[in-house]
Amino acid sequence: MQQQFHYATVTEAIKQLKEKGFTLDLNLKENQFLNEGQAYAADEFEIVDLYRYEGASDPADEAIVYALASKSGLKGILVSGYGASTDDASEETLKQLHYKYQQSKQ
Numbered sequence: 001m002q003q004q005f006h007y008a009t010v011t012e013a014i015k016q017l018k019e020k021g022f023t024l025d026l027n028l029k030e031n032q033f034l035n036e037g038q039a040y041a042a043d044e045f046e047i048v049d050l051y052r053y054e055g056a057s058d059p060a061d062e063a064i065v066y067a068l069a070s071k072s073g074l075k076g077i078l079v080s081g082y083g084a085s086t087d088d089a090s091e092e093t094l095k096q097l098h099y100k101y102q103q104s105k106q
Contacts, residue, residue, distance in 0.1 A: 010079060013051045013065045017077050022048075022067050024076030030089035033068070035076065042093045044070045047101035066097075 007013035026033040026040075033040045048067040066078040080094065 007051060010051075010053055010063050010065055014077055014079070017065070017067050020067075020075075022069075022075040022077050024074060026068060026076040026078045028078060028080070028090050028093060031093045033076065033078070040070065040074065042097065044072070045074075045076075045097070046070075046104070047097050048075075050101070068097075 007016055024033075024035045026035050028034075028042065031042045033042055033045060045068045048069050050067065051065040053063045053065070062081060064080050066080065067075070068078060069075045
């Protein structure tokens with residue numbers, strides 16, 4: 001997978017993605033994305049792009065910003081720390097999304 005570093009900071013990535021229409025602030029719980037009380041099936045979304053950020057000295061500064069789009073046209077952003085999934089189901093969901101993303105880039 002090719003790493004993307006289009007933006008200097010996580011904050012800049014989020015700002016620019018919102019300007020491109022990725023307006024939902026998504027959180028992942030098990031196999032669903034949550035936003036303001038709404039739940040969306042994670043398998044309805046695909047990774048459009050992702051941006052990795054590595055902290056210079058503190059592993060807590062490492063994050064991935066996901067630009068996600070659903071088949072129905074919803075667009076959102078998920079920010080996740082490396083390996084910081086809250087449960088096994090969430091980790092598996094991210095693995096499946098990464099697999100689909102990798103397949104689309106081949």
